[in-house]
Amino acid sequence: xxxxxxxxxxxxxxxxxxxxxxxxxxxxxxxxxxxxxxxxxxxxxxxxxxxxxxxxxxxxxxxxxxxxxxxxxxxxxxxxxxxxxxxxxxxxxxxxxxxxxxxxxxxxxxxxxxxxxxxxxxxxxxxxxxxxxxxxxxxxxxxxxxxxxxxxxxxxxxxxxxxxxxxxxxxxxxxxxxxxxxxxxxxxxxxxxxxxxxxxxxxxxxxxxxxxxxxxxxxxxxxxxxxxxxxxxxxxxxxxxxxxxxxxxxxxxxxxxxxxxxxxxxxxxxxxxxxxxxxxxxxxxxxxxxxxxxxxxxxxxxxxxxxxxxxxxxxxxxxxxxxxxxxxxxxxxxxxxxxxxxxxxxxxxxxxxxxxxxxxxxxxxxxxxxxxxxxxxxxxxxxxxxxxxxxxxxxxxxxxxxxxxxxxxxxxxxxxxxxxxxxxxxxxxxxxxxxxxxxxxxxxxxxxxxx
Amino acid sequence: xxxxxxxxxxxxxxxxxxxxxxxxxxxxxxxxxxxxxxxxxxxxxxxxxxxxxxxxxxxxxxxxxxxxxxxxxxxxxxxxxxxxxxxxxxxxxxxxxxxxxxxxxxxxxxxxxxxxxxxxxxxxxxxxxxxxxxxxxxxxxxxxxxxxxxxxxxxxxxxxxxxxxxxxxxxxxxxxxxxxxxxxxxxxxxxxxxxxxxxxxxxxxxxxxxxxxxxxxxxxxxxxxxxxxxxxxxxxxxx
Amino acid sequence: xxxxxxxxxxxxxxxxxxxxxxxxxxxxxxxxxxxxxxxxxxxxxxxxxxxxxxxxxxxxxxxxxxxxxxxxxxxxxxxxxxxxxxxxxxxxxxxxxxxxxxxxxxxxxxxxxxxxxxxxxxxxxxxxxxxxxxxxxxxxxxxxxxxxxxxxxxxxxxxxxxxxxxxxxxxxxxxxxxxxxxxxxxxxxxxxxxxxxxxxxxxxxxxxxxxxxxxxxxxxxxxxxxxxxxxxxxxxxx
Numbered sequence: 020x021x022x023x024x025x026x027x028x029x030x031x032x033x034x035x036x037x038x039x040x041x042x043x044x045x046x047x048x049x050x051x052x053x054x055x056x057x058x059x060x061x062x063x064x065x066x067x068x069x070x071x072x073x074x075x076x077x078x079x080x081x082x083x084x085x086x087x088x089x090x091x092x093x094x095x096x097x098x099x100x101x102x103x104x105x106x107x108x109x110x111x112x113x114x115x116x117x118x119x120x121x122x123x124x125x126x127x128x129x130x131x132x133x134x135x136x137x138x139x140x141x142x143x144x145x146x147x148x149x150x151x152x153x154x155x156x157x158x159x160x161x162x163x164x165x166x167x168x169x170x171x172x173x174x175x176x177x178x179x180x181x182x183x184x185x186x187x188x189x190x191x192x193x194x195x196x197x198x199x200x201x202x203x204x205x206x207x208x209x210x211x212x213x214x215x216x217x218x219x220x221x222x223x224x225x226x227x228x229x230x231x232x233x234x235x236x237x238x239x240x241x242x243x244x245x246x247x248x249x250x251x252x253x254x255x256x257x258x259x260x261x262x263x264x265x266x267x268x269x270x271x272x273x274x275x276x277x278x279x280x281x282x283x284x285x286x287x288x289x290x291x292x293x294x295x296x297x298x299x300x301x302x303x304x305x306x307x308x309x310x311x312x313x314x315x316x317x318x319x320x321x322x323x324x325x326x327x328x329x330x331x332x333x334x335x336x337x338x339x340x341x342x343x344x345x346x347x348x349x350x351x352x353x354x355x356x357x358x359x360x361x362x363x364x365x366x367x368x369x370x371x372x373x374x375x376x377x378x379x380x381x382x383x384x385x386x387x388x389x390x391x392x393x394x395x396x397x398x399x400x401x402x403x404x405x406x407x408x409x410x411x412x413x414x415x416x417x418x419x420x421x422x423x424x425x426x427x428x429x430x431x432x433x434x435x436x437x438x439x440x441x442x443x444x445x446x447x448x449x450x451x452x453x454x455x456x457x458x459x460x461x462x463x464x465x466x467x468x469x470x
Numbered sequence: 471x472x473x474x475x476x477x478x479x480x481x482x483x484x485x486x487x488x489x490x491x492x493x494x495x496x497x498x499x500x501x502x503x504x505x506x507x508x509x510x511x512x513x514x515x516x517x518x519x520x521x522x523x524x525x526x527x528x529x530x531x532x533x534x535x536x537x538x539x540x541x542x543x544x545x546x547x548x549x550x551x552x553x554x555x556x557x558x559x560x561x562x563x564x565x566x567x568x569x570x571x572x573x574x575x576x577x578x579x580x581x582x583x584x585x586x587x588x589x590x591x592x593x594x595x596x597x598x599x600x601x602x603x604x605x606x607x608x609x610x611x612x613x614x615x616x617x618x619x620x621x622x623x624x625x626x627x628x629x630x631x632x633x634x635x636x637x638x639x640x641x642x643x644x645x646x647x648x649x650x651x652x653x654x655x656x657x658x659x660x661x662x663x664x665x666x667x668x669x670x671x672x673x674x675x676x677x678x679x680x681x682x683x684x685x686x687x688x689x690x691x692x693x694x695x696x697x698x699x700x701x702x703x704x705x706x707x708x709x
Numbered sequence: 710x711x712x713x714x715x716x717x718x719x720x721x722x723x724x725x726x727x728x729x730x731x732x733x734x735x736x737x738x739x740x741x742x743x744x745x746x747x748x749x750x751x752x753x754x755x756x757x758x759x760x761x762x763x764x765x766x767x768x769x770x771x772x773x774x775x776x777x778x779x780x781x782x783x784x785x786x787x788x789x790x791x792x793x794x795x796x797x798x799x800x801x802x803x804x805x806x807x808x809x810x811x812x813x814x815x816x817x818x819x820x821x822x823x824x825x826x827x828x829x830x831x832x833x834x835x836x837x838x839x840x841x842x843x844x845x846x847x848x849x850x851x852x853x854x855x856x857x858x859x860x861x862x863x864x865x866x867x868x869x870x871x872x873x874x875x876x877x878x879x880x881x882x883x884x885x886x887x888x889x890x891x892x893x894x895x896x897x898x899x900x901x902x903x904x905x906x907x908x909x910x911x912x913x914x915x916x917x918x919x920x921x922x923x924x925x926x927x928x929x930x931x932x933x934x935x936x937x938x939x940x941x942x943x944x945x946x947x
Contacts (some may be wrong), residue, residue, distance in 0.1 A: 067495030164583040223560035518920035
């Protein structure tokens, strides 16, 4: 009996895998770039490639609970009359009302207040609800200046001058028409429904010598009460951090290439900036070389997920980290259901289909069709996110991050999470060893360092 | 006149003379913020220094006796700031209400991102006048440089003289009136017919600021063609 | 990122005050560049402290690390004289803070260049110049522009044309002041990203990154003060 032989499996095509072919077809249909949300998806050297050297015979751990491990974090004491004081070294980074729903911003604010940390406004300005719900609020000053307002500046606890973000250093904000609803349009002084075109440069200064004068203006307008942060997407980190300090930054925020966005061109997200792992070491070394460690603080963001990431970032020199995507996942981003009115989960798997996704692989923030009510301006979808339930989940997540961080710090013998140091780390790959400038595990070799 | 400390003279309960040579910038701005509504102040010896009268939030009148630097009157509300001389970059930047007047030339980015109130320049402005404008009124007696009203979202710009290249590049809903020559239009900016409401508006602005050289019936109205409002494959070059 | 000042004296009577005037101008914008300073003088006949970093005929250049006021004092700038001078105060960007990295850059003869801003494609232009036999002293991006101009002049272009070629070839934000014993020229990039003001009277032409630096000059209140348009070369000769 003759049977048709089955074809042998083809070898994998690394140059044109199915996902790349899909992307090419998408461009052929649209005639422009693909836009999406979240951050870089591809594998890059990260904190996963580092491991902590906890206690043994040469180092002794602290006991949990009884033996305290301090997490209090002070930011911006250099010039401000009222520095930022946080209970934990994890903050919530800048995400706009517009990119996110009002309920999402409210939930994040309540969570941060419950746990003793800060949230940050985004490209669109400060909503009254966010100021009320968030005990410590950082106010962004972006190139677009949408909704920028001296009253909001005076009501803020810190101001963050944004030069760029990790997802798209050098690119401006983006919000597609379907998310420019009446309230967003009014706040941003835009016609409803337009695709927002944003500036990539600030309108009234260009270069750190003129930024210095701008920072002075912001200090004068607030009578030197609040700290000034300068936020950079991680590219030429060494130069940029030095210039930010010279321009007067009290706190430097560096956002690595894994940092998220609600709407950016895919090629921009994936092919610009450097990994957070490489950025934190470069930034910290620049501050040390300038002699301002302890005077100017460093906040690092871009793909922070667990207390292990927090501990490693602190060990490499950060004073605090910021989370973005992770806080949204805690809220329900990419979940297959949302909590119904009686507490029972309501399945929304089918609602991911119009975003060409499934729960766990969705990056459709830009569409405004968020099935769980986070990245949307549609009132019907927004109702799916209850601010208090959301706040409880994010607060739980932040507490868990803090607990993981202190547990790891205690295991390294530290009485304060800020006492973590590079010597507490080794690398699992040559790339990570070179980027973090810590030895490859089991060796004393740091690639690129003088012997 | 009572002299309280070097550089600081109180003429009355609501009138101050502040000497920028003798006072720090913080001391000057704090003194200005301490004025009650209806108060007045003169800042002498500014010598082109920056950030004078920023963040004011009361119905006060401030006269800067000489050239000012960057951001004079920036982030202001309700106040009237007058510079008796030239000014640097960002005059009245992010103004919310009130007015800033420059009795001379001004640098780049005049009225940058201003939401309300009025910024008036008696001389010429350089590049990017009214950039990112968000609702304020900008009146320039003389010429403006390139990229006037770049990405201007809302508000009114009146230019008494000529413009530089790329007028209204990437314009949203702000409207520009030019009494002189338009050197060239920016992306998505177009010339539209003058309507009677435009003539009335230009007349009232010209009269309010004594701009006799402007003929309200003979200005060019420039507004957005609105073709960049939705991302479109065939406009790649425009972005 | 930094501050630049320049003074081209038409009135002989001011030659004795060149150093005092430049020193005052530089001091008023010192915060733009707190790391180091450099000064170039044409026709200085005074003797004083300090070793020139470079001389060519009666053109001398001094450079120093530290706040501009200190650098000026260390060379007795206030006593120095001449018909023209330029100075630069620096906040380091892409290369280290040493005296050698200070502007003005002197690619040869009496040509000098000071620059405020940063170029975006100078690395490739540097490589082309190196292939043509140019030797660089530093890795500073401004030095690339200085040698580019010198190269253009050597090819027979005049200074105005050379500065025009800089605008065509270099990307970035830049304000440039280029001088020779007989010429004084400025130009800005196409976006006009960095500031520049020119003040002109019968007695002098002065340029500076900010008006503040001009505020102490004699007759400034009645000077013609203006901001040059992008890519427009303004050149004065003696």
